[in-house]
Amino acid sequence: MTTAAPDDRSTVAARGQPTDTPASTTGAVVELDHVTKRYGPPGTPPAVNELSLTIPAGEICVLVGPSGCGKTTTMKMINRLVEPTSGRLTIDGRDVMQLSPVDLRRQIGYVIQQVGLFPHMTVGDNTGVVPRLLRWPEARIRERVEELLDLVGLEAAAYRDRYPSELSGGERQRVGVARALAADPPVMLMDEPFGAVDPIRRDRLQNEFLRLQSRVRKTIVFVTHDVDEAIKMADRIAILQRGGILAQYDTPDAILSHPANEFVERFVGADRGLKRLSLARVRDLELIRPVLVRAGTDRTDARRELQASAIGFALLVDDGGRPLGWIRDTDVDEQGPIDPEQATPGASLIEPETTLRDALSTMLASSVQLGAVVDQNERVVGLISVDQISEVLQSGNLPGSTDATG
């Protein structure tokens, strides 16, 4: 369910970056074997109870559940911020209890709620914390910081010397991710990393993070209480229930189509059919060829193109190919050049990584039930329609869901 290979190549190319990603360590297998955590003496109810999970290398495993289900405790046992009471945790077969907590943590990226950037350090210093702890030479740290900021889409020259208080929530979030990746750890722990960002930016950051993950292929343990986020981000979801009991551990599709028990069924919600739409992405659909017109184009030409296509709407674009609004076939009845004022503003902009579910709600919210699929530079690459998505719902077959995992 992560970004498929052909797409990330086009993504990278679209961003004008070299296609050979800097050599990086890919994920390690994380294994929990009958792990229990009790905060009180023996006999007290455990926070995490006999939990066994195998997280394959390079996958995103989302721990999700109601508060008090032990998801954060479970995550923190992996880097020993919490010591397990019993059971074994291994990373690539090595028992975490055999390593010193300090050495262990320096090999595990960590992104926490509210990001936890150090306010007194610049973006560059924040990003370079772990390399500095590992005593890398300054020149190498500097180089690495630049590379990482570029990787998360922040221009190093502009951001390196800023302080966290001068950044937006989304920018802080990206710095947090860059910082966690600094020493190129095989494993990353993320505790509600997008919790502090508003819903619209969260969606973009999630998409961005999935794109990034398709390049770095870390093993990621991701904690959230939000089922939708879990479905969107996960290769595998571990649903925990109160008392740290594992209710189900499976792929999002399997959990939505075959919930293991009533708890899971209630937890994922009655709309799980609709939620399955989160598992397919816009790029999995066959895009409709758009009719693009520029402001000032002659109406006769536009009319001819519109008649040739079956959709009844043309998209008014600016000189960079970015959409400005919809033009109806009735808007081009007269003669003369097209007046941009006539366009119905607010074309829904949809990224190829957007899930079908998000695309559907975006399109339903606009007056024209079409979405303009745009690339990184907001250039239109095609259209999708509400009808296409309802066809998916009816057929029950998700496009691209069979071959996208792993």
Place this chain on the structure above:
Amino acid sequence: MTLIEELGAWLADPAHWTGPDGLLTRLLEHIALSGACLAMAVAIALPIGLWIGHTGRGAAAVIRAANIGQALPTLGVIGIILPLTANIEPYGFDLIPSIVALVALAIPPIVTNTYAGLRQVDPEAIEAGRGMGMRELQLLGLVEVPLALPSVLAGLRISAVQVVATATLAAVLGAGGLGRLIIDGIAQQDDAQLFIGALLVAILAIATELSFAGLQRLAISPGVRGRRAVRESAADA
């Protein structure tokens, strides 16, 4: 003679400036005594404040003791110490009681402000630091102290100003300093000397205040400036 004329006459006498009892000697004595006492107080109070602030252990007891210490009158402390040290040669009668009293005066603000500063540090930042593999001392040095610095320096500033102002009392015991000008001025009914002594103490206290304000500006990261330190109150004494 008006006070102005008296001052003019007093200042016109070069012996009042230089020489073993001169104003410059007294000023240097005052600065040396204050500086030494502050340094000793920092050496004692800072580790205590850092320890209780970082671990939270023993904080309640230490803070209670510091508050009591803050309430002790300096003259009272001198009165208690003096009989104990009076027989120690050569400084038992003058310097040692003064130093003990001034160090005792300077410790509580440093301890309480260091503690409060560390406790105010965002737990997220500490958790992030620990989760990234910082050792406890690295956490303290790289995260907690820089973030607590406004408050820590505010404590130092309060102590420094209090010590400079109160060091005047050392002269009562014969330990020198600008207080001598005041005491001698009173004893000799020399208003000019009394006035100049008092004025210099005030100027020195203000200069101390300003230099610490400058230090705060230099030492505190622009990323945290603007955060208010606890108890930024001006010193009294």
